[in-house]
Amino acid sequence: MANEPVVHVIDDDEAARHSLEFLVDCAGFKVRPYSSALAFLEAVPEMEHGCIVTDVRMPEMSGIELIGRLKALGISDPVIVITGHADVPMAIQAMKQGVADFIEKPFSDEAILNAIRSALARESDRDRTRMEQQQTLERIASLTQREAEVLEGLVEGHANKVIAYDLAISARTVEVYRANVMAKMQARSLSELVRMVTIARIA
Template identity: 70%
Template sequence: MATEPVVHVIDDDDSAREALAFLVECAGMQVRSYPSARYFLESIATMNHGCIVTDVRMPEMSGVDLVGRLKELGVKDPVIVITGHADVPMAIQAMKAGVADFLEKPFSDHAILDAIRAALARQAGEEEADAEREGVKARIATLSQRETEVMNGLVEGHPNKVIANDLGISARTVEVYRANVMTKMKAASLSELVRMATIARLAG
């Protein structure tokens, strides 16, 4: 069972942080709050992943600096930054750095909750895609060199006879390797095998 995502709220303003954390909790989501970016960074090793909501202007480390640090650490959780009117250029800088969204104060409860839900939905989709890519790559790793060669021929659309000629083996032997490939890759059809091979190539 997958761990339920957590919304991490970071704001040095106690009242704003507590109000947002309460709102998120009332919306049925798990939440943790932090008084500074540095305090949050100290908790990364043990945190449950989900979505990060941070104020832009904070002492010691700004929201933009936090986004840069998270990228260095390889943290892929989506980040939503909250900004005052004067901080919009800073928020735009954060968007260029890869944050999921930014909201200008004052924002409605619906606006922040919608942004959080959208970020969590995208994160879930990306994690599912990552898991599928890793699964395909792991199955490809179980193929022998000859099975890999036959799979490549199939993916390129070549019939068994052409593959046999290219590899210097009989068409019957190609059929055996083809059956092995389909079994090891857990592919129910040739089109599914092509899709898997494409996923693996995109994953590098």
């Protein structure tokens, strides 16, 4: 699949990296290994999206420093931090910066795979939301000015008569515009219309 998510594994420990790469591959995920944070950053411009699994303690650039760089670059893929016991406070701080999860060594195969599955599922939900937002905004842009005004009234919960009064048009004319709005927005009900517009405006 062209859009299949990729698990990016970053660890300077070759044995640990190969072991995790093998585990993730056997679990059915596409996986890309990197020997350092810098090696991963070099690949960012062409990276396939999915989730990032990074060790904390690495030479040249730590996993925490990498997270800061990714945020600065606008990379929103979820990050899972692998941490030793001594690094737990650092990992908790990373969680406050938006890291999806942290897994303490030694961890079970199931623990890391569950973290990866959860991160990818959340990212998939965000992708669907972003796509829905974009589609809704495009549909709103296709409305005429009067249709957009009627839409605003509907989203505010106003009855046809109230919208008609506010716009100084007849209630029958509002019904016509309302039908046009529902058709252009591809909404099957008023509640669906309100939900679509509300989600689109949380961008």
